[in-house]
Each structure stands twice: as structure tokens, then as C-alpha cells.
Amino acid sequence: MGILEVKNVSKRFGGLKALDNVNLSIQENxxxxxxxxxxxxxxxxxxxxxxKLIPDTGxxxxxxxxxxxxxxxxxxxxxxxxxxxxxxxxAELTVLENVMIPCFAHRDGSFRMHAFETVDAEVEIxxxxxxxxxxxxxxxxxxxxxxxLSRGDKRRLEMAMCLAQDPKLLLxxxxxxxxxxADTNNTIELLKDIKKKRDITMVIIEHDMHVVFSxxxxxTVLAQGTPLVEDVPEKIKGHPKxxxxxxxxx
Amino acid sequence: xxxxxxxxxDTLFLLIVIFLTLxxxxxxxxxxxxxxxxxxxxxxxxxxxRFAIYGIFAIGFNILFGLTGYLSFGxxxxxxxxxxxxxxxxxxLTMNVIPGIILAVIVSGLFALLIGxxxxxxxxxxFSILTLAFAQMSYNLAxxxxxxxxxxxxxxxxxxxxxxxxxxxxxxxxxPTTNLFGLAMNDSIRLEFFGRLFTFNVGYYFSAVMAIIxxxxxxxxxxxxxxxxxxxxxxxxxxxxxxxxxxxxxTLAAFVISGMYAGLAGGLLAAMDPLAGAERMQxxxxxxxxxxxxxxxxxxxxxxxxxxxxxxYFENIFSKINDNVLHNWFGALPDGLENFLxxxxxxxxxxxxxxxxxxxxxxxxxxxxxxxxxxxxxxAALFRRKRKPDGxxxxxxxxxxxxxxx
Amino acid sequence: xxxxxxxxxxxxxxxSAYALIALGLTLIFGxxxxxxxxxxxxxxxxxFTAVTLDRLLNMSFVTIDPTRTNFLGxxxxxxxxxxxxxxxxxxxxxxxxxxxxxxxxxxxxxxLFIGYAMERGIIKHFYHRPHADxxxxxFGLAIVLQEIVKAFxxxxxIPTPAPAAFRGSFDFGVWLGFPANAIIYPYWRxxxxxxxxxxxxxxxxxxxxxxxxxxxxxGMADRETVGLLxxxxxxxxxxxxxxAAAVAGLAGVMYAPINSPNYHMGMDFLVLSFxxxxxxxxxxxxxxxxxGFLLGVLESFASMNEIKSILPGIDQIIIYLIAIIILLTRxxxxxxxxxxxxx
Numbered sequence: 001m002g003i004l005e006v007k008n009v010s011k012r013f014g015g016l017k018a019l020d021n022v023n024l025s026i027q028e029n030x031x032x033x034x035x036x037x038x039x040x041x042x043x044x045x046x047x048x049x050x051x052k053l054i055p056d057t058g059x060x061x062x063x064x065x066x067x068x069x070x071x072x073x074x075x076x077x078x079x080x081x082x083x084x085x086x087x088x089x090x091a092e093l094t095v096l097e098n099v100m101i102p103c104f105a106h107r108d109g110s111f112r113m114h115a116f117e118t119v120d121a122e123v124e125i126x127x128x129x130x131x132x133x134x135x136x137x138x139x140x141x142x143x144x145x146x147x148x149l150s151r152g153d154k155r156r157l158e159m160a161m162c163l164a165q166d167p168k169l170l171l172x173x174x175x176x177x178x179x180x181x182a183d184t185n186n187t188i189e190l191l192k193d194i195k196k197k198r199d200i201t202m203v204i205i206e207h208d209m210h211v212v213f214s215x216x217x218x219x220t221v222l223a224q225g226t227p228l229v230e231d232v233p234e235k236i237k238g239h240p241k242x243x244x245x246x247x248x249x250x
Numbered sequence: 251x252x253x254x255x256x257x258x259x260d261t262l263f264l265l266i267v268i269f270l271t272l273x274x275x276x277x278x279x280x281x282x283x284x285x286x287x288x289x290x291x292x293x294x295x296x297x298x299x300r301f302a303i304y305g306i307f308a309i310g311f312n313i314l315f316g317l318t319g320y321l322s323f324g325x326x327x328x329x330x331x332x333x334x335x336x337x338x339x340x341x342x343l344t345m346n347v348i349p350g351i352i353l354a355v356i357v358s359g360l361f362a363l364l365i366g367x368x369x370x371x372x373x374x375x376x377f378s379i380l381t382l383a384f385a386q387m388s389y390n391l392a393x394x395x396x397x398x399x400x401x402x403x404x405x406x407x408x409x410x411x412x413x414x415x416x417x418x419x420x421x422x423x424x425x426p427t428t429n430l431f432g433l434a435m436n437d438s439i440r441l442e443f444f445g446r447l448f449t450f451n452v453g454y455y456f457s458a459v460m461a462i463i464x465x466x467x468x469x470x471x472x473x474x475x476x477x478x479x480x481x482x483x484x485x486x487x488x489x490x491x492x493x494x495x496x497x498x499x500x501t502l503a504a505f506v507i508s509g510m511y512a513g514l515a516g517g518l519l520a521a522m523d524p525l526a527g528a529e530r531m532q533x534x535x536x537x538x539x540x541x542x543x544x545x546x547x548x549x550x551x552x553x554x555x556x557x558x559x560x561x562x563y564f565e566n567i568f569s570k571i572n573d574n575v576l577h578n579w580f581g582a583l584p585d586g587l588e589n590f591l592x593x594x595x596x597x598x599x600x601x602x603x604x605x606x607x608x609x610x611x612x613x614x615x616x617x618x619x620x621x622x623x624x625x626x627x628x629x630a631a632l633f634r635r636k637r638k639p640d641g642x643x644x645x646x647x648x649x650x651x652x653x654x655x656x
Numbered sequence: 657x658x659x660x661x662x663x664x665x666x667x668x669x670x671x672s673a674y675a676l677i678a679l680g681l682t683l684i685f686g687x688x689x690x691x692x693x694x695x696x697x698x699x700x701x702x703x704f705t706a707v708t709l710d711r712l713l714n715m716s717f718v719t720i721d722p723t724r725t726n727f728l729g730x731x732x733x734x735x736x737x738x739x740x741x742x743x744x745x746x747x748x749x750x751x752x753x754x755x756x757x758x759x760x761x762x763x764x765x766x767x768l769f770i771g772y773a774m775e776r777g778i779i780k781h782f783y784h785r786p787h788a789d790x791x792x793x794x795f796g797l798a799i800v801l802q803e804i805v806k807a808f809x810x811x812x813x814i815p816t817p818a819p820a821a822f823r824g825s826f827d828f829g830v831w832l833g834f835p836a837n838a839i840i841y842p843y844w845r846x847x848x849x850x851x852x853x854x855x856x857x858x859x860x861x862x863x864x865x866x867x868x869x870x871x872x873x874x875g876m877a878d879r880e881t882v883g884l885l886x887x888x889x890x891x892x893x894x895x896x897x898x899x900a901a902a903v904a905g906l907a908g909v910m911y912a913p914i915n916s917p918n919y920h921m922g923m924d925f926l927v928l929s930f931x932x933x934x935x936x937x938x939x940x941x942x943x944x945x946x947x948g949f950l951l952g953v954l955e956s957f958a959s960m961n962e963i964k965s966i967l968p969g970i971d972q973i974i975i976y977l978i979a980i981i982i983l984l985t986r987x988x989x990x991x992x993x994x995x996x997x998x999x
Contacts, residue, residue, distance in 0.1 A: 050492065076494035088489040090482050101482050102493045104475050110496040113503060115476040120257055122475065165494065321788045372983055375691055375787050379934050380983055383976040386927060390976075395969030533927060537795060544792055597807045605807065608799030615793040616781060 003028040003169060003201050004049070009058030010225075011044055018044040019055065020225040028168075031195060031202045033212045036222035037246055042205045045222070046173055049203075050082055051075045063168060073110050079168035085177050087154035089161065091147030095138060098146050098157055099129035102164040132160040135197070136190060152183035159190060163198075172204045176211050188214045213237070221245060260469060263551070267465060271458045274298055275450050282445040289570060292563050295438055295451035296522075300562045302457035303518045308542040308554030309461075309468050310511020314504050315540070316549035317477060319484035321378045323536050324365070324385030328358040328509040330392065330531030332516025334399065337406045337526045344416035345408075345426045347435065347456070347521040351514065358513020359506055366505035370498060373487070385536055392528035405527035428521050430456055435522055453522045460518060464511060469551060471507070480504050512539075541607070545614055547621030556622050561607065568603040658829055658838040663956045665828065669845040669914060671952020672852035673699075676907035677929040678936060678944035679856060680900035686876040686939045687893045690779055691787050693794035696926025697801035698770065698901050702908025703917035704805055705766055706759040707814050713739055713752045754819045759909045764902055771901025775894050798922065806919040813916035818844045844913050851910050855903060856945055862899075863941075872896055876939070931979040937992020947990055951975050 002025035011019040019041045026032045034042050047053040048060055051072045060067045065078055076082075090098050103125045108114065133139045136156040141149070146157060155175065162170055175191070176184040188211055194200065195215075206212050212219065213233050220230040223245040229236065236242055256264060270277065279293035292298070311325055332354035339350035369380040392400040400406055408425060417426065428435045435453035442448070471477045479500050482490050490497055520526055529535070538561070546557025576595055580588040598606045618625050677699050684692045716735040724732040740748030751758070778797060782790045817823065822843040829839030863869035874881075875889045908917075915921065932951055936943030957963060959971035970977075982989060 071496075072491040073494050073496045076492055082492050084492075088486055088492070090485040090489060092485040093478075093481060097478060101478065101490070101495075104479070105494040108475075110494055111499040113476060115471050115474050115503075116255075117475055118255060118257070118470070118473045119475055119478055120473065121255075125475075161489075161493065319786075319788065321791065368980065368984065372987060375791070375938075376934065376983055376987060378788075378791065379930055380980060382927060383931060383979050387973045387976040390972035391969055394972050534923070537799075540792070540795075597804075602803060602807055604799060605803035608796050608803055611796035612778070612793055612800060615789060615796060616778070619789065 002026045003063055004203070005059075005061040006045075006048075007059045007061075009045070009048060009055045009060060011041075011048065011053065011055045017225050019048070022058070022222075022225070022227060024220060024227060024230075026169075026201060026203060027218070028201055029199050030217045031191075031204065031215050033204045033206055033216035033219045034222055035206060035209075035212055035219060036228075039224075040222040040245075041225040042222055043173065044225075046082075046171060046203075046205055049075075049171060050080065076105075076165070077110055079166075080171065081162035081165055081167035081169070082171045083155075083158055083162055083173060083175050085174045087151070087158040089146045089154055089157055091145075093146055094142070095133065095144050095146050095149070095157055096126070096129055096142040099132050099160050099164050100125055102161045103128050103132075106165045129164060132164045133157075135163065135194070136160045152179060152186060155179070155183070155187060156190065159194070163194065166198075167200065169201045169203065172202060172206075174206055175204065176206070176208055184208065184211065187211075191215055256469065256473070260473065264466060264469060267552075267555075268462055271302070271462055272455075274301070274458070275448050275454065279446045279448055283442075283447050284445075289575075290567060292566065293447075293449060295436075295449055295454050297562065297566050298451065298454045299457050299518075299522050301559045302454065302461040303515050303522070304539075304542065304558040304562055305555045306457075306461050306464050306518070307512055307515035307539050308546070308558040309465060310508040310515070311539045312508075312543050312548060312550075312554040313468060313471060313480075313511070314508040315543060316554070317472070317480035317484060318501050318504050320370070320373070320501060320505070321540070322369075322381040322505070322508075323378050323533060323540070324381035324383075325508065325512050325539055326533065326535035327365070327385040327388045327531050328362055328512035329516040329519070329535065330388065330526065330528065331361050332358045332513030333520040333526035333530055334392075334406055334516075335513070336517040336520035337408065337524055338399075340408050340414075340428060340520070340524050341406075341412040342415065344414060345428050345524075346416070347428050347430055347517075350428075350521060351460075351517040354513045354517025354520070355510050356513075358516065359510040362506045362509020362513075363502070366502050366509070370501050370505060382533055382536070385531060385533055389528055389531040389533070392531060400526070400528060403528075405525050407525045428524055457518050457522070460514065464514065465551075465555070472551060476500070476503070541611055543621075545611065545621050547623030550621075550623045553621050553623045560622065564607075565603055568599050568606060569601070571599040573600075658834050659960070661829075661832070662839050662841075663960060664953050665839070665841050665845070667953030667956030668849045668949065669952075670955065671949040672849050673907050673911055673925060673948075674929055674932045674952050675945045675948025676852050676855060677904050677925055678932040678948045679859060679941060680904040681929060681933050682936070682939060682941050682944040683859075683896055683900040683903075685933070686941070687872060687896045688775075688779065688783065690782060691790045691794070692779070693791055693926065694774070694797040694801065695794075695900075695904055696922035696924070696929065697798040698767065698904040698922070699908040699911075699925055700805065700917065700919065700922030701770065701801060702763055702767060702905030703816075703912045703921065704809060704908075705763040705905065706756050706909045706912040707809065707816050707917055709759040709762050710752075710755040710816055713737065713755050713758075717741075756816060756818055756909065756913055759912075760906060763905050763909050767902040767905030768898040770905075771898035772894060774901070775897040779897065780894075798926070802919050802922060809919065811919060813918040815916045816912040818847075818913035822847060848910050848914060852907065855906055859899070859903060860941070868892060868895075928975055931975055933989075935979050935982045935989055937989025940989065940991040943989055943991030951978065954978065 004024070004026040006022055006024035009019055009022045010017070022045060034045065036042055044053065048055050049062075049067060051067060051070050051074070054069050062075070062078060062080060067075055090101065100119070100122075107125065130139060130142065133142055136159055138153065138156050138160060141153065146154070149157060176187050179187065191202070192215065195202065204212070204215060216233055218230065219233055219236045221228045221236065221239075221242050228241045228245055229239055231239070275293050275298060278298065279291045281287035281291050307325075307329060311322070315321055335354040335357040336347075336350035339353045343349050365381065365384045369377055369384065372380060393402055410425060414426070430452070433452050435456065436451075438449050438451040440447060440449050479490075479495060482495075483497050483501060487497055516526075516530065519530070542557035542561050543554045544557070545560060546555065547553025573592060573596060576592040576599070577588065580591045583591065596602070614621060620627070677695060680698070681692060681695050684690055684695070714737050716737045718733050718735055721732045721734045726732050737748060737752060739751055742748065743751065774797070778793060782793055825840045825842045827836055827839070828841040828846075830836055832839070863873055871887055871889065872892055875893065928951075932947045933944055935951065936945070936947030955971065955974055958974040964971060
């Protein structure tokens with residue numbers, strides 16, 4: 001039984017079949033990549049994991065809880081964090097404040113009326129946030145304005161924000177999209193490092209094969225809304241069906 | 251020195267605000283009685299009360315708009331509800347202002363809970379229009395079917411025949427005055443020294459103490475994790491949702507708090523002058539508090555207070571300037587030039603004050619989105635740069651977050 | 657039956673004004689992505705161009721008629737409008753009488769220019785600023801425009817009559833086969849409705865059948881792509897702003913005889929027109945028109961005594977109530993696309 005179980009999930013947009021009877025089981029503490037050509041339904045599938053889309057049929061179970069029709073914040077409170085294609089951060093706040101917010105959310109739950117406490121007095125929260133920033137090598141920038149960071153730094157910051165919640169499952173939606181080679185390699189190292197330090201399951205959606213084969217322990221190839229193959233990276237590389245999906249007549 | 255759970259800097263800040271508020275009757279009378287500049291004095295009870303009360307209104311509005319970015323165009327409804335509640339308390343229970351103000355805050359809080367609960371289902375412009383629609387509905391209803399509660403166009407007033415259960419029957423003599431345990435709100439002590447007349451008014455000091463209390467509460471909210479969450483709502487709701495935070499109760503709490511501030515302001519207006527009219531709820535009144543907040547600097551602690559003071563002061567001064575005053579000013583100039591200047595300035599003063607205000611507002615939104623506070627910071631930065639011309643120009647410093655109160 | 661028709665007719669003139677203002681608001685929002693709180697002020701300016709022309713045409717010189725005396729026994733001062741002295745009695749007075757319809761021609765270039773100046777001077781700096789900023793700056797602009805008008809024309813409503821031929825009412829019921837006096841309807845309101853129908857059709861035809869309109873519609877759907885085709889979409893959008901201003905201005909010109917113009921009429925209409933736009937669906941032109949007429953007619957029904965006796969005060973709040981219900985149950989409005997302006 002995997003930590004994330006997807007059973008018979010289908011989703012249509014008008015006449016278009018975006019997902020067609022998808023079955024997927026993601027094992028705890030693995031890095032699982034979902035790859036596939038454009039329009040294969042990767043993003044649609046991810047959106048079904050976070051409560052943004054509700055599939056027409058099928059079920060998505062995380063750690064024993066159904067995720068269908070559950071709002072994003074509740075899914076997050078179950079232990080699912082998400083890294084976006086373009087980093088979603090609090091651009092008008094400082095880097096440290098950015099990381100303190102998930103720390104508060106992790107400690108206090110989805111809502112708490114802490115109007116008469118002071119942020120400055122929350123030493124534990126600040127220390128935790130600083131530790132997270134240290135993990136992603138951003139501690140020296142903690143007082144900077146998040147909006148003025150470079151793209152690579154924004155990605156690091158977002159990663160620190162996700163990790164601050166000690167998620168069981170980290171969803172990464174093309175984490176290196178639009179990045180220069182050096183930044184991509186840094187991100188790969190960062191993710192490897194994270195994986196080494198903690199027990200965490202990662203699901204990565206990615207175009208860049210270099211990223212996928214550097215990180216993934218298992219790979220699912222999606223084409224036209226259906227999983228073609230699922231296997232370890234070595235076997236995926238030379239798989240005829242995969243080559244057909246990428247090179248063939250789609 | 252740290253007081254009331256504030257940091258050193260904030261304690262100092264609060265103490266300065268307290269000092270300025272308490273010394274207002276002195277500070278606002280800088281010009282000698284009878285001198286030509288006496289007309290620019292602002293130390294009248296009536297005007298100072300308005301500074302404090304509209305300051306409260308704007309501070310509350312800023313908790314919603316400045317922190318969460320939700321632009322409400324209907325906050326005057328809460329001001330009006332507060333006034334009506336307070337006057338009803340004066341009619342039914344007692345002329346002591348305390349019960350009236352408590353009721354004003356409670357009723358407007360409940361009203362804000364209802365309207366916020368519905369309006370906050372939408373964001374952006376839809377939220378603005380929903381709040382506007384609710385406020386206009388309240389305004390229209392206050393004029394029509396709710397006349398038994400609001401006394402329609404005449405406005406709700408106290409009468410000799412009102413029961414006033416706690417005060418005891420008094421059906422003869424003049425109308426009673428609002429008071430604080432016997433201390434009449436319109437009572438003043440007048441002192442004259444240095445050729446200046448200072449008026450220390452009970453109503454002003456009552457409003458001022460209220461203003462200081464709510465300013466302190468707002469300061470605590472700004473510095474709290476709750477305030478941090480509200481600022482996060484403004485900058486990125488998507489991320490906040492994916493961080494496990496339910497934004498609705500946060501925004502609703504901010505909405506209700508700011509509604510209660512507005513209710514308090516409305517209650518105080520009624521406490522200073524015990525009548526309430528529907529025009530207090532009209533959307534132009536909602537627009538006024540938006541103006542105050544933006545003009546002063548949304549999201550900062552001092553901004554809304556400055557904005558409220560600025561608008562109320564210049565409203566008072568500008569409205570008093572008529573053509574005679576203008577001719578007086580430009581009297582030394584040749585006649586042709588004098589008349590030309592008078593004609594030029596005329597549309598902007600007196601009854602034309604709103605024109606000046608509107609233009610100022612357009613200019614502020616265009617060129618100084620941070621309001622007066624940002625303007626002050628820019629000037630301060632200019633001086634600082636002049637003083638130390640070393641390499642560390644402001645370019646290298648991280649941009650100051652617009653929320654951080656100064 | 658006749659009562660129902662009467663209420664529908666009564667709602668049409670206000671509905672026409674709502675529809676015309678909402679159409680302009682939607683054009684501006686759809687093309688430029690700007691929420692224009694100054695649009696009501698443009699409507700008001702339109703009404704005041706009618707007032708201005710009326711005054712210009714009535715500009716007179718004074719002559720003394722020694723043959724007649726006033727009540728003090730002094731020779732009577734007679735005011736003669738210049739127009740009358742130039743064109744003679746019948747043509748001159750005819751022109752004065754037709755001041756409001758003539759203002760249509762007079763107002764179009766003025767409103768186009770005002771719209772153009774507003775867009776180039778202020779609005780264009782706000783394309784990339786948050787909607788809250790757009791609301792704020794246009795709100796300030798609305799205050800400025802309304803105060804300028806107040807400074808020139810005073811605070812009181814200024815009666816601006818329709819041509820003599822269209823004053824009074826006619827028996828509309830007889831045309832439909834009802835008994836006499838069942839449905840009495842003022843001429844000018846009927847004209848206002850027909851006029852707005854023509855203007856609305858004109859705008860739709862312009863967008864539908866001209867290349868310019870086609871480009872604008874494409875731009876409304878996908879601004880970036882159209883920009884990539886090498887078409888200067890911004891310039892066209894500027895012109896669209898002028899057209900939207902002209903539409904609101906025309907709505908104001910023709911509304912002058914129905915309600916004497918005053919300086920705050922723009923604000924009064926603006927709030928309701930925004931509600932109309934939201935009900936119709938932000939960004940949908942047919943939605944704006946449909947919702948404008950719909951709400952105008954509903955407002956008229958709600959003010960019937962039979963309905964007011966069941967639901968007191970309903971006439972005061974019906975439009976807002978409908979807007980609230982629509983916003984909560986169907987945020988995209990009657991005909992809007994999904995997700996427009998949600999943030």
C-alpha cells in the first residue's frame with residue numbers, strides 16, 4: 001500500500017479526455033517522477049492531488065484519507081506540500097517572514113486568532129525558520145525582500161517554506177522550468193540533499209530528463225492521459241513504449 | 251524600556267503618539283489669538299474630536315485594507331449603525347456614553363460579521379462591489395422602511411420624553427447632555443497664556459483616550475502572527491492556501507475588527523453630538539475613509555491617522571477661506587494680478603475644497619502610492635543620503651516593505 | 657396586463673441609461689482591463705454638455721422696448737437670443753428648442769476628446785497596477801470632474817427641456833389595442849429608449865463588422881497574441897476608451913430632459929451601473945446590455961404599490977439584492993466568462 005494511491009481516475013474537459021483511467025501507487029520515502037509529452041495530463045493529475053480539480057471518476061487516497069473535494073489548505077494540513085512551476089512566495093514580505101508563516105501554520109493549524117502575541121516573541125518559530133533557511137543556504141538573505149530575489153533563490157525559498165511544514169509528501173511541478181543550467185544543477189543537489197536528510201516522499205513532474213534521471217527512483221510515463229509504463233529509471237531509458245510516446249506520432 | 255508587550259521601538263512610538271494626542275489642544279494652537287494666522291489654528295473641541303474619531307475610523311479601515319488588501323467600499327454602514335445604536339442607548343437607558351459606545355461596538359461588530367461572512371466569499375473588485383451594495387442597501391433602508399428605527403430623513407435625535415430608564419424621569423427643562431458619569435462631553439476648560447487660548451474639552455479627551463487604546467490594539471495586531479497572516483493574504487493567497495492556512499476566518503476577523511472600529515467611531519460621533527442620520531452611511535462617506543487611509547499611507551500605523559487629520563484639518567481651513575480672505579492675502583499685489591490670483595485660487599477653496607481633495611488624491615495614487623508616510627520617508631532618505639555620501643547608496647539596501655510601520 | 661406593460665415601459669428609460677453606461681464600463685474593462693470609477697462622471701459630463709449648449713444658444717443681448725413698460729412703469733428690457741437675431745424668429749427659436757438633440761452632435765467630439773485625454777493622461781499609467789489602485793485613481797478623478805461641474809454650474813439641478821414637440825405624453829395603450837388612457841407614456845422616454853437601442857446596435861455593429869472592431873474583439877479575447885501579430889493594439893484601445901466615453905456622454909445628453917442634471921448624478925448612476933456590469937458578467941457586452949434593461953424593469957416593478965405593500969422597501973434595494981444573490985451563486989454573472997477578475 002503506497003502513501004498516495006490513485007485508482008481509476010478519469011477527468012474530461014468538454015470533449016477532451018485529460019485523464020483516462022489512471023492507476024498509480026506511490027511508495028513512501030521514494031522519489032517518483034511522472035514524465036510524458038506535452039498534454040499528457042501531468043498537470044491535471046497533480047491538480048487532482050491538491051484539491052484544485054475533482055476527477056470525474058476514481059479515487060485519490062493519501063495516507064488513508066480521500067483527497068477528493070477537499071480544499072487545498074486541508075490537504076496541506078494532512079501533510080502534502082506543493083512547489084509550483086513559477087515559485088509562489090510572499091513577494092512583499094521578507095525572506096524570514098516567508099518561512100515563518102508555514103512554521104506558524106504547522107504549529108497552529110489552519111486558523112488561530114493569535115492577535116495579541118508578537119511575532120518577535122516567537123523565538124522557537126524564528127529559530128526553526130532560520131534552520132530551514134540554513135538548509136537551503138539562504139540564511140544570509142533572511143532580511144531581504146522576497147520579491148527581489150533571483151529566480152533560483154525564489155525556488156530555494158519556496159522549498160524551505162514547504163520543508164518548514166515537515167510534509168510527508170512533496171509535490172514538485174516542474175521545479176527547474178525556466179532555469180539556467182547552473183540553477184538546475186543547484187536545485188538537483190538541493191533536492192538530493194533534502195532526501196538524504198529526512199524521510200520524505202517526492203512526486204516530481206518534469207520535462208527535463210537530466211533532472212528526472214538524476215533524482216527519480218521510480219518513473220511513470222504518462223501519454224494521452226494514461227500511464228504507459230512504470231519502472232525504475234534504468235529500465236525506462238531504453239523502453240520502446242517510452243521512445244514511441246516521445247518520438248512517435250503524437 | 252518595554253511596556254505592554256511592545257518592542258523598545260514600538261513602546262517609544264506609542265509614547266510619542268500618546269504625548270502628541272494628549273497635547274493636541276496645545277500643539278494645534280500655535281498662533282496667537284487675533285493674529286492674522288489665528289485662522290490656521292485647529293485647537294477647537296469640535297475639530298479635535300473629529301481628528302480623534304476619524305482617526306479611529308481610519309485605523310480600523312487600515313486593519314482590513316492595509317493588511318489584507320481587501321478594499322471595502324461600504325465601511326460607512328458600520329459607522330452609521332454605531333451612531334444609531336449609541337443614540338438609541340441615550341434615548342432608552344442613559345445619557346452616560348459608556349453603554350451607548352459598548353452597544354455601538356457590539357451591534358456594528360455583529361453587522362460586520364453578517365456582511366463580511368457573505369462578502370468575503372468573493373475577492374478583488376467583486377468584494378468591493380458587494381460591500382458597496384450592502385452599504386447602499388443599508389442607506390436606502392434607513393431612509394425608507396427602517397424609519398421607525400432611524401427616524402428617516404430627520405435623523406434620530408434625543409427628546410425630553412425619552413424614557414432613559416437609568417437617568418430618572420426628566421420631562422421639563424432642556425435636553426440632557428451626553429456625559430461620562432456626570433462629566434458633560436461638551437464641558438471645556440479654557441486657559442489663556444502666551445496670548446493663546448487653549449481649550450481642554452472633555453469630549454476630546456474621551457475620544458483621545460479611546461483613540462490611544464485602539465491605536466495600541468492595532469499596533470499589537472500589526473506585530474502579531476495574526477497580522478503577519480493578514481499581510482500574507484494580501485501578497486499571495488494561493489501560497490497561503492497551499493500552506494495549510496484557511497484564509498477566510500483571518501479575513502473575516504479583520505473585517506469584523508475594522509467594522510467594530512467603525513462602530514466605535516460612529517458611537518463617539520453620537521456621543522459628541524447625540525444625533526444620527528442616514529447620510530453617515532452613504533457611499534461617499536465610505537469613500538472618505540478610503541481617501542484618508544490612502545492619503546496617509548495604507549498599511550502603515552501612522553498613515554491613516556495622518557490622513558484623517560490632514561483631510562479634516564484642511565476641510566476645516568479650506569472651507570473657511572472665501573474671496574475676502576483671498577483679497578486680504580494678495581492685497582499687496584497690483585490690482586490686476588490680485589484679481590487674477592483670487593480668481594485662480596477661488597475654485598479650490600471654500601466650497602471647492604473637495605476639488606482640491608480630489609486632485610490631491612489622484613496625484614497621491616499616481617505618484618506616491620505609499621501616501622504621506624512614504625513621502626516623509628523619501629524626504630528623510632534624501633537628507634540621509636546628503637549626510638553620508640559613501641558608497642552604500644539606497645540602491646543596495648533591500649526595499650523597505652511598505653507594511654512596516656514607521 | 658396593461659399595468660405590467662406600463663411597468664416594463666417605465667423601467668425602460670432607466671434601464672437604457674444603465675445599459676449604455678454599463679456597455680461603456682464593459683468596453684473599458686474588456687479592452688483595457690481597467691475598472692473605471694469615473695465612468696459615471698462622464699455620463700454626468702454628457703448631460704452637462706446639453707446644459708451648456710442650451711445656455712450657449714440662449715445667450716442674449718438686451719434691447720429696450722419703449723412701447724411696452726414693466727410693472728414699475730419703466731420701459732421694458734427685452735432679451736433677444738443672438739440666434740434669433742441671426743436666423744430670424746422661427747428658425748432661431750426652433751434651434752433653441754432643439755438644444756438637447758443638437759447637443760448629440762456637439763457632445764460627440766467633446767466626449768471623444770475627454771475620453772482620449774483621460775486615457776492618455778492618467779489611465780494608461782495604471783494598466784499594470786492592482787485593480788484597487790485603478791479604482792482609487794478613477795474614484796479621485798470622478799470627484800475632480802464632479803467638483804469642477806459643481807464649481808461652474810452650482811449644486812442645484814438644472815432643468816433642460818426636451819423640444820416642445822416631444823414634451824407631454826401619448827396614449828401608448830391604444831396602439832396595442834388597450835382601451836384609451838390605460839397606458840400613458842411620455843414621448844421623450846420612448847425616444848430615449850429608441851435612441852439607446854440605436855446607439856447599442858451601432859456599437860455592436862461597429863465591433864462586429866469593421867476591421868477595427870474585429871481587432872478590438874480579438875484583443876479583448878487575447879491581448880498578447882494580437883500584440884504579437886504586429887498590430888498596435890494599444891492605440892486601438894485608446895480609441896475604444898474614447899468611444900466608451902462618447903457612449904456614456906450620449907446617454908447623459910439625452911437623459912437631461914428626463915431628470916434635470918445635477919453634479920452628483922454620475923455617482924448615483926455609477927454605483928448602479930457597476931452592479932449592472934457585475935450582474936451581466938464582467939467583460940460581457942451583451943450581458944451588460946441585458947442586465948441593464950433587466951434591472952431597470954425589475955426596479956420599476958418593485959416600485960409598484962401592490963409589491964411594496966407585501967415587501968416594504970423592496971424598491972430601494974432590489975438591484976443590490978439581485979446583485980448580491982448573483983455574485984454569491986453565479987459569480988461570473990448572467991453571461992460572463994469564468995474567472996474574470998476573481999483576484
